[in-house]
Amino acid sequence: MSGFLQIQAIEKGWGHGVTIGPVSLDIARGEILALLGPSGSGKTTMLRLLAGFETADGGRIAVASEDVTSVPPAQRRFGMVFQHYALFPHLDVGENVGFGLHNSPDKGAKIAAALALVDLAGYERRKVHELSGGQQQRVALARALAPEPRVLLLDEPLSNLDPALRERTRHELREVIKRAGGGITTVFVTHEQEEAFDLGDRIAVLNHGRLEQTGAPDELYEHPVNLFVATFVGRANVFRGTAARALGANGPGVLVVRPERLRFAAAGLPGVVRERRYIGAAAFFVVEGDDHERFEVLAEPDAAKLGERVYVEATRVIAL
Amino acid sequence: MTVRPKRSDIAAAALTLLLAWLVIYPIFVVAADAAHPSALRAFLTRSGEWAALWASVWISLVSVILAAAIGIPLAFLFEWFDFPGRKTLGALIALPVVLPPLVGVIAFLFLYGESGFVARAIQSLLHLQNAPWRLQGAVAILLVHAYSMYVYFYLFTRAGLAKLDVSMLEAAQALGADRRATLWRVIVPLLRPSLVGAAILTFMTSLGSFSAPYIFGGGFRVMTTQIVATKLNGDLPLAMVETVALALVAVAGLVILRRTEGDDILVALGKGIAPRPRPIRRASVRWLAAGAGWGLAVLLLLPHLTLGLVSLVPYGAWTTEVLPPVINLDNYRRLFSEAERLRPMWNSLWMAAASTALAVVIALVGGWLVVRRRVALRRAIEALLALPWALPGTVFAIALAITFSVHAPLQLRFVLVGTAVILPLAYLVRALPLTGRGVLAAYRQLDPALEEAAASLGAGRWRTLARVTLPQLRPGLAAGASLAFVAALGDIVASIVLYTYETRPVSIEILSSLRLSETGVAAAFGVVLMLVSAVVLGVGARR
Numbered sequence: 001m002s003g004f005l006q007i008q009a010i011e012k013g014w015g016h017g018v019t020i021g022p023v024s025l026d027i028a029r030g031e032i033l034a035l036l037g038p039s040g041s042g043k044t045t046m047l048r049l050l051a052g053f054e055t056a057d058g059g060r061i062a063v064a065s066e067d068v069t070s071v072p073p074a075q076r077r078f079g080m081v082f083q084h085y086a087l088f089p090h091l092d093v094g095e096n097v098g099f100g101l102h103n104s105p106d107k108g109a110k111i112a113a114a115l116a117l118v119d120l121a122g123y124e125r126r127k128v129h130e131l132s133g134g135q136q137q138r139v140a141l142a143r144a145l146a147p148e149p150r151v152l153l154l155d156e157p158l159s160n161l162d163p164a165l166r167e168r169t170r171h172e173l174r175e176v177i178k179r180a181g182g183g184i185t186t187v188f189v190t191h192e193q194e195e196a197f198d199l200g201d202r203i204a205v206l207n208h209g210r211l212e213q214t215g216a217p218d219e220l221y222e223h224p225v226n227l228f229v230a231t232f233v234g235r236a237n238v239f240r241g242t243a244a245r246a247l248g249a250n251g252p253g254v255l256v257v258r259p260e261r262l263r264f265a266a267a268g269l270p271g272v273v274r275e276r277r278y279i280g281a282a283a284f285f286v287v288e289g290d291d292h293e294r295f296e297v298l299a300e301p302d303a304a305k306l307g308e309r310v311y312v313e314a315t316r317v318i319a320l
Numbered sequence: 321m322t323v324r325p326k327r328s329d330i331a332a333a334a335l336t337l338l339l340a341w342l343v344i345y346p347i348f349v350v351a352a353d354a355a356h357p358s359a360l361r362a363f364l365t366r367s368g369e370w371a372a373l374w375a376s377v378w379i380s381l382v383s384v385i386l387a388a389a390i391g392i393p394l395a396f397l398f399e400w401f402d403f404p405g406r407k408t409l410g411a412l413i414a415l416p417v418v419l420p421p422l423v424g425v426i427a428f429l430f431l432y433g434e435s436g437f438v439a440r441a442i443q444s445l446l447h448l449q450n451a452p453w454r455l456q457g458a459v460a461i462l463l464v465h466a467y468s469m470y471v472y473f474y475l476f477t478r479a480g481l482a483k484l485d486v487s488m489l490e491a492a493q494a495l496g497a498d499r500r501a502t503l504w505r506v507i508v509p510l511l512r513p514s515l516v517g518a519a520i521l522t523f524m525t526s527l528g529s530f531s532a533p534y535i536f537g538g539g540f541r542v543m544t545t546q547i548v549a550t551k552l553n554g555d556l557p558l559a560m561v562e563t564v565a566l567a568l569v570a571v572a573g574l575v576i577l578r579r580t581e582g583d584d585i586l587v588a589l590g591k592g593i594a595p596r597p598r599p600i601r602r603a604s605v606r607w608l609a610a611g612a613g614w615g616l617a618v619l620l621l622l623p624h625l626t627l628g629l630v631s632l633v634p635y636g637a638w639t640t641e642v643l644p645p646v647i648n649l650d651n652y653r654r655l656f657s658e659a660e661r662l663r664p665m666w667n668s669l670w671m672a673a674a675s676t677a678l679a680v681v682i683a684l685v686g687g688w689l690v691v692r693r694r695v696a697l698r699r700a701i702e703a704l705l706a707l708p709w710a711l712p713g714t715v716f717a718i719a720l721a722i723t724f725s726v727h728a729p730l731q732l733r734f735v736l737v738g739t740a741v742i743l744p745l746a747y748l749v750r751a752l753p754l755t756g757r758g759v760l761a762a763y764r765q766l767d768p769a770l771e772e773a774a775a776s777l778g779a780g781r782w783r784t785l786a787r788v789t790l791p792q793l794r795p796g797l798a799a800g801a802s803l804a805f806v807a808a809l810g811d812i813v814a815s816i817v818l819y820t821y822e823t824r825p826v827s828i829e830i831l832s833s834l835r836l837s838e839t840g841v842a843a844a845f846g847v848v849l850m851l852v853s854a855v856v857l858g859v860g861a862r863r
Contacts, residue, residue, distance in 0.1 A: 077778070090792065
């Protein structure tokens with residue numbers, strides 16, 4: 001398999017024995033890849049290595065078979081949207097978007113097209129600080145897309161927006177990326193699973209600088225390769241020993257069950273309902289097993305009462 | 321860890337060596353040469369030397385007290401109370417800080433001196449035979465210092481008060497503290513860093529002050545005037561010992577004052593909202609405050625108005641009258657038409673411009689290495705950039721005069737004294753802390769992502785510098801550069817030690833005009849300096 005953007009055994013060491021990699025990834029032309037991981041997992045470093053702001057200690061990065069590992073950022077033709085947008089405060093919106101187009105003959109038209117793409121047509125002469133957070137984010141996107149980069153990089157693109165705006169912006173962002181130049185190859189960094197699922201075609205889970213698993217959202221959710229991926233991607237109950245055997249495990253291993261894959265039944269794993277968190281269509285029930293381990297069951301809001309002794313069975317388990 | 325050879329480390333080493341050669345090396349040369357037994361003995365045994373050293377110290381301490389006594393109440397008045405004219409006045413009374421010290425001093429002389437405006441008025445009013453007073457000695461020096469240095473306390477205290485969080489004061493009141501308790505237990509401790517900062521600035525400025533003691537001192541000597549007098553007498557070894565003594569006092573003063581700053585971190589936890597100025601309710605009190613404020617402003621601006629008036633009086637026209645009988649633009653005409661008078665103006669302008677430009681370039685390279693590249697030598701670079709501020713100007717003037725009057729290429733010593741290079745070099749040393757501080761602070765506030773964004777958009781190093789970095793650094797850079805330019809333009813401390821007839825700057829010309837009793841021309845020079853300084857600082861302060 002040979003991707004459009006190839007990352008081959010990239011490594012980067014910091015002092016204090018912290019190392020990133022080696023990480024290898026192939027990203028297809030037009031694909032949106034999410035780098036998902038907790039803070040300190042090395043995802044931002046990976047993005048900065050791709051952009052060329054950090055120099056790798058080993059490994060190779062190639063775009064369309066061209067080795068760009070030691071090409072400086074200015075010549076890499078990678079667009080980047082920064083976490084805090086990094087819009088130039090002394091330039092207006094049009095000048096910001098046109099910054100990467102300074103040798104282009106039809107600069108004005110390209111600026112207008114880029115702004116139209118993000119639904120900000122006619123905003124050229126606005127001052128950056130007059131814009132709302134969402135508009136600033138779109139200007140940053142237009143600025144990165146205007147020079148028609150080969151690869152688009154996004155650093156936590158939605159973290160600076162308020163939660164209500166985030167979900168809508170996710171869909172708009174995905175739409176713009178898929179529309180720009182017939183689908184631009186994109187890598188973005190996030191620590192939120194929901195954002196990764198919504199925006200990414202594929203997700204690479206990073207932890208302690210290592211790649212844990214790469215795959216489509218449902219693949220990660222249903223078939224995690226290890227306990228870290230299972231618990232980091234989505235809610236997960238972890239069962240061991242007797243509890244695991246009560247839910248049908250037949251080996252000595254760990255059993256992971258999603259809350260929606262547990263249900264109250266006449267027999268199975270016994271426990272007492274300790275908490276109920278109502279979320280509208282359903283409720284999360286926190287059940288304390290006989291081994292005093294707590295786990296969550298997602299069920300109909302009136303499926304059980306606080307303090308009630310219940311039995312729980314699993315409809316689907318992930319054995320690790 | 322990257323193992324590639326770093327160009328930034330080589331650049332840092334080069335810059336460190338250059339700065340060390342400019343800033344530390346001359347001091348070392350003087351310190352080494354000062355270890356001269358007979359000069360040391362002379363210094364230790366002559367009572368005049370000790371008197372001058374002690375005078376420097378106590379004059380500086382009293383200046384701090386006087387400046388605080390004027391500046392702090394003013395700051396509270398203008399920050400906390402609202403009355404007609406508050407904004408205009410508040411800016412106006414910060415004016416003395418923008419004026420070259422020499423100009424302030426001669427303006428003071430023309431107003432309060434024994435043949436000054438006020439003395440004449442009283443003399444003719446009371447039909448006195450002689451001037452009613454002689455403005456001389458320690459009292460005169462202290463008056464000038466208090467008059468020009470209260471601004472430090474005023475500005476620092478206002479800045480500190482503006483940073484106070486109103487919720488902190490409300491919290492104190494909610495906890496049962498009355499006004500007095502709030503003031504002493506909350507406000508004053510929070511203001512301490514500002515007050516100590518102002519005290520350090522006043523002490524150092526006062527210790528290095530030269531114009532006031534030179535013009536008003538008479539027989540009363542402080543160390544700066546003592547050094548210059550010794551140097552002019554040709555006793556170089558003794559001048560070196562005196563220079564080292566003054567430098568030691570400065571360093572000791574700085575260390576002791578720094579200690580009072582305390583090392584507890586006084587940073588508000590949240591972003592505070594500063595208390596709003598309270599309107600004074602009672603009309604009578606409000607008008608009293610406004611009247612006092614305006615009266616004060618006039619009092620503070622009077623010397624400069626007098627300077628303007630004197631500059632309009634032709635040579636020899638004003639003898640004993642209270643008001644000048646003739647005023648015209650004769651002095652200015654002479655200033656701009658006589659080649660020998662125009663020359664110091666050009667000298668000052670080009671030397672100030674050249675030294676400022678160089679200081680800006682050094683500060684930019686330093687800022688980039690220290691903040692962006694975080695080179696191993698960053699502490700050394702930062703310290704070297706700040707050092708000239710910690711020592712009186714006279715110390716550097718003497719050090720440069722000694723170091724660069726010898727041809728010894730192997731010791732990196734060249735004959736620069738007597739050439740056109742030495743004064744700009746001396747101004748450059750004094751300018752480094754100003755541009756360095758401005759650029760470093762601006763660089764620290766500059767989000768590195770902006771430069772990365774430019775790079776990711778295809779901009780090379782120079783385009784990024786021109787289109788992104790410099791525009792973002794501009795406010796800090798302009799502020800530092802304008803202060804440096806104005807300081808060089810009005811400099812007298814270094815000039816009086818290092819000038820030659822060909823390279824004499826305006827300040828020296830003012831002194832020689834005064835010596836020839838051409839007060840009108842001296843005042844006209846002063847007015848020109850004042851106006852150029854005000855314009856440059858105004859441009860530099862623009863956002």
